[in-house]
Amino acid sequence: MTGLPCVAFLGPEGTYSHQAAHELFGDAARYAPQHTITDTFGALESGAQYALLPWENSIHGIVIDTIDLLRDESIGTSIRVRGEKTIGVQHCLLVRKGVKLSEIKTVLSHEQALGQCAGYLTKHLPHATRIKVPSTALAAERVATGQGEDVWCAAIASSMTVALYPGLEVVKKGIQAVEDNFTRFILLSTGDDTSLPTPPSERSYPQAIVRFSYPQAAAAALIDILTVFRDGSGCSVSRIDRRPSADGAPFDDVYFIVLRGPAAHEDSIAGFNPLSIYLDNVMIRLRIMLNQHASRPVVLGIW
Numbered sequence: 526m527t528g529l530p531c532v533a534f535l536g537p538e539g540t541y542s543h544q545a546a547h548e549l550f551g552d553a554a555r556y557a558p559q560h561t562i563t564d565t566f567g568a569l570e571s572g573a574q575y576a577l578l579p580w581e582n583s584i585h586g587i588v589i590d591t592i593d594l595l596r597d598e599s600i601g602t603s604i605r606v607r608g609e610k611t612i613g614v615q616h617c618l619l620v621r622k623g624v625k626l627s628e629i630k631t632v633l634s635h636e637q638a639l640g641q642c643a644g645y646l647t648k649h650l651p652h653a654t655r656i657k658v659p660s661t662a663l664a665a666e667r668v669a670t671g672q673g674e675d676v677w678c679a680a681i682a683s684s685m686t687v688a689l690y691p692g693l694e695v696v697k698k699g700i701q702a703v704e705d706n707f708t709r710f711i712l713l714s715t716g717d718d719t720s721l722p723t724p725p726s727e728r729s730y731p732q733a734i735v736r737f738s739y740p741q742a743a744a745a746a747l748i749d750i751l752t753v754f755r756d757g758s759g760c761s762v763s764r765i766d767r768r769p770s771a772d773g774a775p776f777d778d779v780y781f782i783v784l785r786g787p788a789a790h791e792d793s794i795a796g797f798n799p800l801s802i803y804l805d806n807v808m809i810r811l812r813i814m815l816n817q818h819a820s821r822p823v824v825l826g827i828w
């Protein structure tokens with residue numbers, strides 16, 4: 526067992542992160558549940574080789590804690606983005622056995638799940654207080670073990686938690702805004718050389734993330750900076766995210782550009798990756814355009 530790599534994930538058992546980690550690594554890893562997304566990232570500093578973080582959801586969008594961690598300077602240097610995993614998410618409203626919908630006073634869950642199910646809560650539980658907790662499975666555990674007033678709490682979590690935390694029952698399954706609901710996770714590892722037990726990407730084309738900061742005072746216009754990414758050799762931008770910079774002047778922002786390379790052909794030469802060649806060129810031009818600014822553009826990972 527000890528030879529297996531350690532994968533940190535947002536716990537406890539029964540979170541969607543737990544499910545995604547298992548789907549990626551199966552029996553080829555040891556699993557280390559963490560209390561928060563920040564702790565999951567921090568586990569890379571205390572011995573875990575991998576951390577799997579929820580990245581974005583198809584209903585509620587970006588997971589703020591994760592994207593803000595991607596601003597950390599260690600990512601792109603000692604820590605690299607290595608892959609991704611997408612899973613389907615069907616949320617259940619769970620209560621202690623015997624509690625009726627009309628008796629629920631409080632609903633606990635991860636803020637993403639509360640957001641994905643906001644329509645259901647507004648319609649069916651308009652007077653219930655919504656409380657954010659670090660994960661869906663922690664919400665289920667609290668409802669299962671709650672005392673006193675907590676008996677009237679409900680949780681939004683996966684149906685798997687019913688088997689893990691005895692005493693719960695499902696009031697309603699599939700309470701998110703639309704039936705098709707997916708969360709995409711990002712896999713980080715300490716360095717590029719830790720081998721991955723399963724192919725890191727589910728897609729046939731390679732991807733990469735570039736981070737750069739764009740201060741309000743920048744000499745070059747943002748639109749000119751973005752033209753650096755104009756399609757080259759079949760590579761293109763598939764997504765742009767923007768967050769406040771952690772340490773810059775007010776409204777200085779950090780940009781995350783997700784790039785997609787051309788699909789690999791069966792006859793392509795081993796080790797030849799058009800995306801990394803394109804990125805070498807893009808990074809040189811980006812550094813020149815942003816050269817007067819302290820924060821260098823960085824490739825957070827290619828997978």
Ligand SMILES: O=C(O)C(=O)C[C@]1(C(=O)O)C=C[C@@H](O)C=C1
Nearest residue numbers: 540541542579635637660661708
């Ligand atoms: O709380 C969990 O179960 C998680 O794994 C976190 C998380 C998220 O942050 O998006 C993962 C998937 C769902 O979208 C809801 C919550």
